Amino acid sequence: MKNLSWFNKIVFVGNIFVGILTIAGYFLSFLAPKIFPLLSVFTLFLPSFLIVNLFFLLYWAIQFKKQIWLPLLILAIGISNINKFYKFSGIDEEKAKSDFVLMTYNVRLFNLFNWIADEEVPDKIKEFVDLHDPDVLCLQEYSKNTKLKFKQYPYQHIISHGSKIQTGQAIFSKFRIIDKGEIKLPNSNNNVVYADILKEEDTIRIYSIHLQSISISPDIHEKIDETKSRKIFNRISKAFKEQQLQSELIQSHMNDASFPKIVCGDMNNSAFSYVYRNIRGNLKDAFVEAGKGFGKSYDFAYYPMRIDYVFVDEQIHVKSFVTHSDFINSDHFPIITRLTLNK
Structure with a gap:
């Protein structure tokens, strides 16, 4: 020096x-x-x-x-x-008959309250799903108020809460669902749904999660002074405490499943958090396995926030992973990953 x-x-x-x-x-x-x-x-x-x-x-x-x-x-x-x-290079392995495609997407109630000035948002989301035609579709902030029908999926598991405006989670599958349920999160409007799908002779459990929101608007423009900063910090820290309890409930429920698991959805937290580490456990992060770039999944102007994830069991191989950040019809971006079950 x-x-x-x-x-x-x-x-x-x-x-x-x-x-x-x-x-x-x-x-x-x-x-x-x-x-x-x-x-x-x-x-x-x-x-x-x-x-x-x-x-x-x-x-x-x-x-x-x-x-x-x-x-x-x-x-x-x-x-x-x-x-x-950040991943400097991704992978996109050759397709095989044993592959299956999973999409996870927080659809923000299909733009029910016109956050985006476009009345065709629900139809655009439906067209996007039809175009990519995933075998398993997990939607967070799903709204029954929309008249959209995903008829290509004979098996569905939808749980919504609320009176006038119902919101919740939905799992659509081309594979038969042999069991399903919900993990109720205490003192929260958020929830977790799961479905056991039968792919040929193999059972795979799918969890679709939506954890407590940290309530940061993607289009913040107002000046943030010291008082507002303190309020934001306190609000986020409170949400993280609630997410800890929620993650522990999810982890406890997953421990009871003996077959391969996939956990996907909106975790509302970073990949460096206690909540991420707790839910991921021994599972693999599909973005880390096959993604590329920042993997930004939330439409926040000032930061490449990755708060939506796909975690897969060690028995499941990730062959490709894409975050469609050019498809802006929610405050989140759809994630599509191609997987195969190792025999």
């Missing part, structure tokens, strides 16, 4: 500070939100720390400075976290 200019010394001090925050961020997924509610909010910012470390890496590399080892070491330690945030 003695040979550094005064400016580079300041930069290096900043590098150390960001490095400490990044290392701390690596461990935040192990801290239960109920115990550390405010700290859990910082899991949303870990990708930003990773990006800043990358800039430090490039900064020292251009100058051929030995300080490059600091950001390089920090990024190397968190390589698994980098893969959760």
Whole structure:
């Protein structure tokens, strides 16, 4: 550090500070939100720390400075976290008869309250589903108020709650559903549905989840002062505590299923959170396995938020994974993955 200019010394001090925050961020997924509610909010910012470390890496590399080892070491330690945030290359393996395609999509009540100034949104969603024709279709924030019919799916499992405006979850399947049910989430309008599908001679359990919302609007334009920032932090930390309980209920329910499982849907949390780690457990993240780019699944203007997931059992191989971020007919984007069950 003695040979550094005064400016580079300041930069290096900043590098150390960001490095400490990044290392701390690596461990935040192990801290239960109920115990550390405010700290859990910082899991949303870990990708930003990773990006800043990358800039430090490039900064020292251009100058051929030995300080490059600091950001390089920090990024190397968190390589698994980098893969959760950004994938440099995806895969798209050759199709086979044994493959099946799953789509998960938070349809935001099919634009029931005209958040998008387009009356044709429901029809566009229906056309998108018809075009890609997945074998299993999981829809979150499904509304029975729409008159859409997905007739290509002979087997359906839909559970909605509410009086005037009913919203819930829906699982549509081309494979026979031999069992189905719901995990009720206490003190929440959100819920989880599951269905056991029979693919040839194999049973696969599908969970479609929608966890507590953190209530961040995708089109925030108002000025955020200190008071509003504090309110947002408190609201998010409260939601994360509720999500912890919800994730524990889901994990407990999954432990009772002996056959391969797929968990998909809107988790309303980042891939660096306690909730993500708890629900994923020993399952594989399909985006990490076969995705590409940021995997942005929520239409938020200021940040590539990935809060919708597909987790699959070790017995299930991910052959392709695509987030259709160009299809903007909800505040979420549809995810399509092609899978096969290993024999």
